[in-house]
Amino acid sequence: xxxxxxxxxxxxxxxxxxxxxxxxxxxxxxxxxxxxxxxxxxxxxxxxxxxxxxxxxxxxxxxxxxxxxxxxxxxxxxxxxxxxxxxxxxxxxxxxxxxxxxxxxxx
Amino acid sequence: xxxxxxxxxxxxxxxxxxxxxxxxxxxxxxxxxxxxxxxxxxxxxxxxxxxxxxxxxxxxxxxxxxxxxxxxxxxxxxxxxxxxxxxxxxxxxxxxxxxxxxxxxxxxxxxxxxxxxxxxxxxxxxxxxxxxxxxxxxxxxxxxxxxxxxxxxxxxxxxxxxxxxxxxxxxxxxxxxxxxxxxxxxxxxxxxxxxxxxxxxxxxxxxxxxxxxxxxxxxxxxxxxxxxxxxxxxxxxxxxxx
Numbered sequence: 001x002x003x004x005x006x007x008x009x010x011x012x013x014x015x016x017x018x019x020x021x022x023x024x025x026x027x028x029x030x031x032x033x034x035x036x037x038x039x040x041x042x043x044x045x046x047x048x049x050x051x052x053x054x055x056x057x058x059x060x061x062x063x064x065x066x067x068x069x070x071x072x073x074x075x076x077x078x079x080x081x082x083x084x085x086x087x088x089x090x091x092x093x094x095x096x097x098x099x100x101x102x103x104x105x106x107x
Numbered sequence: 108x109x110x111x112x113x114x115x116x117x118x119x120x121x122x123x124x125x126x127x128x129x130x131x132x133x134x135x136x137x138x139x140x141x142x143x144x145x146x147x148x149x150x151x152x153x154x155x156x157x158x159x160x161x162x163x164x165x166x167x168x169x170x171x172x173x174x175x176x177x178x179x180x181x182x183x184x185x186x187x188x189x190x191x192x193x194x195x196x197x198x199x200x201x202x203x204x205x206x207x208x209x210x211x212x213x214x215x216x217x218x219x220x221x222x223x224x225x226x227x228x229x230x231x232x233x234x235x236x237x238x239x240x241x242x243x244x245x246x247x248x249x250x251x252x253x254x255x256x257x258x259x260x261x262x263x264x265x266x267x268x269x270x271x272x273x274x275x276x277x278x279x280x281x282x283x284x285x286x287x288x289x290x291x292x293x294x295x296x297x298x299x300x301x302x303x304x305x306x307x308x309x310x311x312x313x314x315x316x317x318x319x320x321x322x323x324x325x326x327x328x329x330x331x332x333x334x335x336x337x338x339x340x341x342x343x344x345x346x347x348x349x
Contacts, residue, residue: 005186006159012190013176014166017197022223024205026216036338041198043337044330045171046302047309048196049293051329052175054310055317056286064314072286079287083294090141092294096287101280 071103121246128250131237135229135255139170140262146173147266149284153181157267164263168256169227171292172196178285179326192326203231210235210243218245225252301337301344309333 053076058064060072068074079096086092143164150160155177163173172193179189204226211219222245230252234243241247297303312329320328 001156001158002162003156003159006155006180007162008186009176009180009189010159010163010166012186013163013169013172013193016190016194017167017169017172017200018224020194020198020201021204021226022220024201025208025211025219025223028205028208038202039341040334040338041202043302043305043334044195045199046293046296046306047330047333047337048175048192048326049171049289049296050306050309051313051326051333052178053286053289053293054313054329055325056178056289058314059317072283075283076286076290079283079290080294083291087295089288089291089295090145092291093145093284093287096283096290097280100283100287104280 069107071100071107075099075103124244124246125250128247128252129254130250131233131247132230132251132254132258135233135251136258138229139255139258142170143259143262144266144269145284145288146170146177147263147268148270148281149174149266149288150177150263151267151270152281153177153285155180155267157264157271160267161260161264164260167193168225168259169193169197170259174285174288174292178289181285188324188327195327195330199228200226203228207231207234210238211248214243214245222248222252225249225256227252227255230255301341304340305333305337308336 057072057076058066058070060070066073075096078099079092082095083092146164147160150163150173151157155163163176167173167176175196176189176193179192204223207226211222214222233251234248237243237247237251293306297306309329309332312332313325316325316328
């Protein structure tokens with residue numbers, strides 16, 4: 001029912017998710033985090049998301065596409081706008097799906 | 108809630124503290140329902156089975172990491188790449204865990220180790236806000252976090268079940284659900300101009316690296332490069348303010 005490779009992924013993810021959650025709580029009195037590391041870590045989430053988004057928008061079918069035929073790139077424009085305006089994940093995803101559906105119908 | 112005091116809410120009683128915590132989870136519950144549903148929907152339409160989708164919500168319990176993992180599984184990435192990316196995404200919990208520590212000093216270590224399993228961005232936000240006003244206790248935190256986790260698992264299940272129905276009917280537009288989710292998460296993380304610069308550097312690096320290095324390492328390498336650039340720029344701006 002559950003594939004071995006997916007199980008490995010889930011168990012691995014569980015471990016690496018738990019460690020940063022637990023280590024400061026049980027070890028902080030012995031080992032304070034350096035401030036430089038704090039500052040570096042504050043940029044990590046935004047960097048990961050942008051690193052994922054770049055290729056998924058610009059290379060949706062395995063090759064770089066920067067023209068009007070790339071519906072993902074075009075659909076990203078209203079999606080970004082709605083995300084900035086509403087700051088709501090549900091509304092953003094809904095608008096994104098809708099924009100992408102309309103665009104793939106046109107092109 | 109004033110005017111709603113019942114005998115279960117006597118401060119100090121374990122059940123009362125647990126219920127107080129569960130009640131404070133309400134804003135988290137409202138937030139998790141649509142996101143958990145979206146996760147379940149996207150995971151099953153990417154090809155994960157319902158059981159796999161739910162197991163991830165039960166064991167990993169980390170929203171953005173789960174979306175990212177599903178995206179990477181969809182591109183056929185290696186186990187090691189997915190786990191390493193998850194590690195980087197969730198490193199931010201170090202900050203939250205460290206910030207919570209001063210409130211929780213009185214709780215014993217093995218209880219803390221269990222409570223830490225349930226730490227999320229949202230439960231951290233509610234917990235730190237609440238601990239300004241009231242004492243932090245283990246049952247309170249357990250009530251808050253278990254209610255949130257249960258909501259996450261149940262809404263993932265609802266999404267997964269609707270997703271496995273949807274895939275057979277129509278897929279149009281759904282392939283953009285994941286990028287749209289990343290856009291929403293990214294926008295929520297843009298706290299300063301420097302964060303925007305870091306995002307642009309990361310996207311550009313990622314696009315360059317993907318052409319030369321196979322295996323989805325672009326995400327990890329671009330993240331390390333862009334976060335380092337952020338720290339360096341921050342230092343340069345401080346030394347030379349204009």
